Amino acid sequence: MKLVKTGLLAGALSLATAASAVAQHLVRVAEPNWASGRAMAALISTVIEDRLGGQVEIVPGGNAVIFAGMDRGKGEIDVHPDVWMPNQENFTKEYVDQNGTVALSDHGYTGFSAFCAPREFAEKHGIKSVFDLATPEAAAAMDRDGDGMGEIWLGAPGWTSTNQNKVKARDYGISNFFEEIVAEEEVATASISDAIAKGEGFVFYCYAPHYNWFVFDMVQLEEPPYDPAKYTMVNPNEDPEWFEKSSITVGAQDKSIHVGYSKSLETRAPMVAEFLKNIAMDVDTVNEFTNEIVVKQRDGQEVAREWIAANSDRVDGWLGL
Secondary structure, three states, X not given: OHHHHHHHHHHHHHHHHHHHHHOOOEEEEEEOOOHHHHHHHHHHXXXXXXXXXXXXXXXXXXXXXXXXXXXXXXXXXXXXXXXXXXXXXXXXXXXXHHOOOEEEOOOOEEEEEEEEEEHHHHHHOOOOEHHHHOOHHHHXXXXXXXXXXXXXXXXXXXXXXXXXXXXXXXXXXXXXXXXXXXXXXXXXXXXXXXXXXXXXXXXXXXXXXXXXXXXXXXXXXXXXXXXXXXXXXXXXXXXXXXXXXXXXXXXXXXEEEEEEEEOOHHHHOHHHHHHHHHXXXXXXXXXXXXXXXXXXXXXXXXXXXXXXXXXXXXXXXHOOO
16 A cells, blocks of 8 residues: 555656646647537647646647648647548648658547438438439539529538548539538538528538537438549649549548647657647547537537546546556
């Protein structure tokens, strides 16, 4: 018993000393413009402040800005809370693999992406697959503004998935019959809600983790299973003719979602870097976070504090305790 108490005391003293060092540094955590990014930013910032005694500033931003800030290592942006792989592989190749200035957490959790539609409408009109959309009949049934075209939300500006969905819509034949919408997620959510309330059709990019699975009765449309030989995506920063040179005729592979952080934290705030290296989440927990924060409109750090209190052993493991 004496040895156990001594070990616990040593651990507590070690954490207190490290927390004092962390408090001397301001850690800037990015907040991307999607639901799980907001949720993870809230959780990470709360652990740093409450368990490590650090100071945190939340910085909204898109992927390009976030990765460039972490790359510079000057504290402009220190943490990307929600790196989706392979969606953001063009950034990780440059900053993680080539520059070696950004690191990813050791543990990722699995997500997915697809196209969805309101369940009642899809079942009524026999829309089960993405290929069921590529017809004049589907376009007419899902024409919400009288222009003869259906509407499909591809994603928000700046998302890598938005470009991928643009290629998919072309190669599935959807773009021949549907108006492609690129808008912030809040705009799309309002359109989904309006379409369901009116019994109208609307096709939209969907993914998990996400709060929409709690809010809307929606169905994922079938796509051919992922095949790397049939999924060629050239990113805009790689080639100005990216759209012409890309070809996607299958569904996306499952996503591995990690936390990214500037390797400069390993010297500036090593306890923070160690925590970010060890953090391990799961899709169900992040789904619930997004529901509490976005749908129920609760404060993100309040939600995080409740979860941390109920899962203290798990968080202790991230902190090496």
